[in-house]
Amino acid sequence: MHDAYNKKNSPKAQMEEYKGTAWALFKNTVEDKTEDVIALGFFKDAIVKVILDQVSELLPIDAQESIQNLFANGKYSLIKDILIHLANTDDFTEYKSYIQDPHTFAQKWIVKLLGRKLFKEKHGNECLYTQLAKSRVSRIMLHISKCIADTTEDCISLGKSICISEWIDGFLQHNCKDSYLPLLNDVFVHVRDRKISNVNTFTIMLKEELPEIEREVMSKFSDVEENNVILSSNPVPHIMDNLWGCSEICFLCKEPCMNTNRNHLEDRFPHKCLQHRPNGIGGVRIKASHRLVIDSCNYLVSTNLTYTINSTQKSGKFRDYKRNFPDWDIPPNSDVSMYWIWVITRYEEQLKEMYDSEEPRIPKYWKSISKKSALDSL
Secondary structure (H helix, E strand, O other), X not given: OHHHHHHHHOHHHHHHHHHHHHHHHHHHHHOOOOHHHHHHHHHHHHHHHHHHHHHHHHHHHHHHHHHHOOOOOOHHHHHHHHHHHHHHHOOHHHHHHHHHOHHHHHHHHHHHHHHHHHHXXXXXXXXXXXXXXXXHHHXXXXXXXXXXXXXXXXXXXXXXXXXXXXXXXXXXXXXXXXXXXXXXXXXXXXHHOOOOOOHHHHHHHHHHHHHHHHHHHHHHHHOOOOOXXXXXXXXXXXXXXXXXXXXXXXXXXXXXXXXXXXXXXXXXXXXXXXXXXXXXXXXXEOOOOOEXXXXXXXXXXXXXOEEEEOOOOEEEEHHHHHHOOOOEOOOOOOOOOHHHHHHHHHOHHHHHHHOOOEOOOOOHHXXXXXXXXXXXXX
């Protein structure tokens, strides 16, 4: 980020940028172009640069919104899509990554989704990235066209001729009425310097040049691909903050907390899960037999069975889990997740190896649960 900033704003970068302006001024003088044409060229160069900067600044926000809109129910929708992806991929290494660190897995999954949606999926002949840029550019160009028309109308109502500097002041005033395009007063400094005899001629030429300005701006975005795109900011952390939020996982089954507010504990909302898993998914084993536990957290917290968590040396009755984990709320009931029952049944050997344990005692009827039934249960 530091290098990118210096590349754009350092004295050396500013001097390199001014070279283009100086060269244009030199060529215009040698070719004896009219003041109208020279002013138009400088106006066009200035406005193209500002539009490019503004659209580039806003595209990460548009990309973020386009991804978030895919998940109508927020974290629930995101987790559901990930679980469907895992089942269809049928790769235990991916399941393992998700079980161990669902937040990091979801973040990497969002990165891939973002690249696919922005660049690989075509809408007509264009990718979403180009469409988002085109939408922004179109709105800005309509805004510029209106500002030119309003400024020209103001000049006509005055009933006297004005200089180009006064016209620029009027244009900037109209531009400030909306937030489409931030323009500093010195953006058109080289336009102000021109001695234009007829501002009306300048504005007519400028209106005719607007389609070419739009084409020039869009050409910068049309050839962008996933492997060469440079976004002004990374939308993924913002997407994760809004969709995933809390990164805590259940201390037993490793199911993610359902809260999308990262600071929900400050608002006195405890950690909760949409569904708990058979505890063997999280590596919980029966002490005597070393077998993976098949019961879910909801059932266990209604019993007098005891637990010991080796990593923290915390122990006690499941029923009294809040003594060690006061920030969690696990309702005691008989709810079971058919999806995770299917997972522990399908991958019992891999889970056994993953946790260096004995295989769980899977009830016979669990083995009759199909992948379709598991997915439908979501």
